[in-house]
Amino acid sequence: MAARLPPLGTIEAFAAAARTLSFTTAARELNLTTSAVSRRVAALEASLDVRLFHRLNRALRLTAAGDKYLAAIGPAIEALRAAGAAIRPAARGSRLTLCVLPSFAALWLLPRLADFTTSHPSIDLRVATAPGAPDAGRGDIDLAVAIGTGDWPGWSAERLLPMRCRPVCAPKLLRGPRGLKAPADLRHHALLGVARPRGFWRRWCVEAEVPPFRPARTLRFDGLHLLYEAAAGGLGVAMAFDDLVQPYLDDGRLVEPFDISFAPSESWWLLHRNRDARSQGVRSVRRWLKTEAAR
Template sequence: MAKIIPPLNPLRVFEAVARLGSFTKGADELHVSQSAVSRQISLLEDYLQVRLFHREQRGISLTEAGRAYQQEIGPAFARIVAATQNLLTQSRGGPLRVRAYTTFAAKWLMRRLPAFQQAYPEIDVQLSTDVTPADFSSDALDLAIQFGDGGWPGVHCDPLFDDCITPVCSPALLDRPGMPLRCVDDLKHHRLLHSRYRKEDWPYWLAAVGQPALAAHPDNMVFSSSILTYQAAVDGLGVAIGQVRLLDHELDSGTLVCPLPRVVRKGLAYYLLRPQRDAMPRKVAVFRDWLLDQTRHTRA
């Protein structure tokens, strides 16, 4: 005896509408019109010779038969989705392994990864942090985000964004009694915050704005990382030199402000590196295209 299988597209539409409780929401999830959803449900009801929904003035509701049918096929569709995602992950060579600098990962990439995972749930991103140069011949990596001049031999490099620096501080420092911060010369009254790995930023910026002598500032505080330096600025300990494009969240929220108008480009940039291969794996291509699109919208 032949197995009775209803037309699968109407069945898929029924599962979405029954789960979401709305023709409109089902249409949105499936990216079709509400009238198309209604036609598919009618096709399924005609095939089964069973009424699956009550059409009411305030919306729809499952009939008793429809509810029983949904309870049977809903888990089946969930298993199909899970099995498909597992198969895609395995067939595409496992997780996507990405390495980035800690500051870039914490202040920029981590805030955007949830959106990527929502858009591409089948790609499992494994993120690690390190400042050592990536060696694709020995490191278990698909992609690396590094900082420099783009001169890495034997790899493909996509520029992400330039290194743009400017002083940043808590808004509470702007009008501190007796110690305002409104021009470069006012910096002599404020503590300068430094990151150990970017100790030349203050001298570079001060030279660019014509005040190199202020680099000999007597009141300094040095931190072991840029992340700690930025947090110290948020907490009002002094004025830091900020990588503007890594601080868009703090600047948009107002926890940090740029007290002085000059942004200086240092000539270096963040790059996305990948090994030279004949073909780019799909997971790499998808992440690369998404990352480049994200950087186009990053604060200039």
């Protein structure tokens, strides 16, 4: 008689904990409590009659048996996910989650999302936000958009939007005895940027052939939305990223004081997993995002 399989939920909990080496992180991925993940792993160990983890003080480490088991079940888990993706188009509808930076959601995605829901009524597209690219092992994320150079483990990346960096400010900063008339005038003003990634002001100064200088002060913000709002309020001069700042330029809240820009090595990238490439829903979202980006 063939041995009975352990419950799939226990295997899923083990795989998430083994990948992250944290019951807490695995619990967040699986939308479970930490204690529930711990209990499921313990149940799997009891079912297999083998210890899979060394439980250290606030840390996990795979045992030799755990490492061997993870390597063995990995292809099976991928096969199950691929099987689900392959039959998904036959379902009445599909629910997908797109993970993006909060500023990308507010300034680019949300103004366009109503058009997507109208043109794709069978796809329930959920939007999640994170400060960077999510772990490719997260089962609750189907696609993502992130800033970088295109290299994220576990993700297939395709360039979505180029970036062109240039200063922007409120119109009032162009006026007065210290108004912005030339790049050298920046030393009289606060320079605004994002907390991550850094270095864009320095690279712009090289492009503009502006000698090093000490600005009145520097301020950094957690996202582009906050950055542009601060600049529109007259707090200083912000380093802008192409399409996301366009609504502020269109309504006149921000202006470009100088016609000097540079294209960084970073871009906006659209991320998906190869195993999901056959999913009709994933293909539809990718196609829509790329069409919108090309407008």
